[in-house]
Amino acid sequence: MKKLLLTTLLALVSSLPASAHQIWIEQGGTAAVLHFGEFGDNLRETTPGLLDKFVAPAARLVGRDGVQALALRKTAQGFVLARTAAPGESIVAEDAAWPMFDSTHEGKTVRGMWTPAARWVSGLAAQQPVLDFDIVPTGQPGQFRVYYKDRPLPNAKVSAVIPNGWKREETADEQGLVRFALPWRGTYVLEAHHLDRQPGERKGERYDTASFVTSLSFNKPDGAPALAAGPATPAGKP
Numbered sequence: 589m590k591k592l593l594l595t596t597l598l599a600l601v602s603s604l605p606a607s608a609h610q611i612w613i614e615q616g617g618t619a620a621v622l623h624f625g626e627f628g629d630n631l632r633e634t635t636p637g638l639l640d641k642f643v644a645p646a647a648r649l650v651g652r653d654g655v656q657a658l659a660l661r662k663t664a665q666g667f668v669l670a671r672t673a674a675p676g677e678s679i680v681a682e683d684a685a686w687p688m689f690d691s692t693h694e695g696k697t698v699r700g701m702w703t704p705a706a707r708w709v710s711g712l713a714a715q716q717p718v719l720d721f722d723i724v725p726t727g728q729p730g731q732f733r734v735y736y737k738d739r740p741l742p743n744a745k746v747s748a749v750i751p752n753g754w755k756r757e758e759t760a761d762e763q764g765l766v767r768f769a770l771p772w773r774g775t776y777v778l779e780a781h782h783l784d785r786q787p788g789e790r791k792g793e794r795y796d797t798a799s800f801v802t803s804l805s806f807n808k809p810d811g812a813p814a815l816a817a818g819p820a821t822p823a824g825k826p
Contacts, residue, residue, distance in 0.1 A: 613708035632823065650677060673709070684790075700798075
């Protein structure tokens with residue numbers, strides 16, 4: 589029975605909507621944009637297309653005065669946020685209304701919930717978690733902590749990528765801490781996944797498992813010259 593359950597859960601993970609995808613926030617100049625796709629593959633989903641899968645993405649600004657909602661405006665390649673994050677501020681975003689889905693394996697059906705989330709930080713000073721599944725800087729060079737429901741998540745696998753496809757993966761320790769060497773200037777995106785096998789309920793709808801993907805993006809101003817991004821990957825079809 590345990591083997592069957594494990595096999596079913598693995599099948600569920602493989603059937604996650606756009607399971608290889610993530611959302612992330614990029615900030616440059618006067619704009620901050622929430623993207624959906626693969627940062628390391630230079631893939632940004634568009635509308636019409638897979639960007640239209642989003643039901644109700646929401647964003648918040650985290651600053652010295654607390655947390656406040658940010659409006660989003662949908663464009664061809666992402667959601668433009670109402671403002672950028674100033675020094676000492678952070679932006680978080682998630683879609684907590686992504687439609688639930690079923691996975692069937694060997695006659696057993698599992699109801700799944702998927703929540704994509706993202707955070708942009710304007711600097712690497714220590715921050716506290718805001719999202720259910722969150723990655724935050726600790727203030728120590730190259731060190732980050734993974735949280736799930738406000739508690740450090742041990743043994744989480746976290747990857748760091750840059751736009752040309754360079755990627756490194758590390759495993760968090762028992763305190764949820766993970767460290768990366770960040771050799772280049774430019775934008776980095778850290779990404780982690782988590783599967784919670786505890787059944788629950790969201791807005792009156794039951795689920796058997798809850799899966800999460802979260803990202804942390806930031807700009808590193810020092811280091812070796814940034815590597816050029818690879819060619820753009822074509823967006824997918826709806």
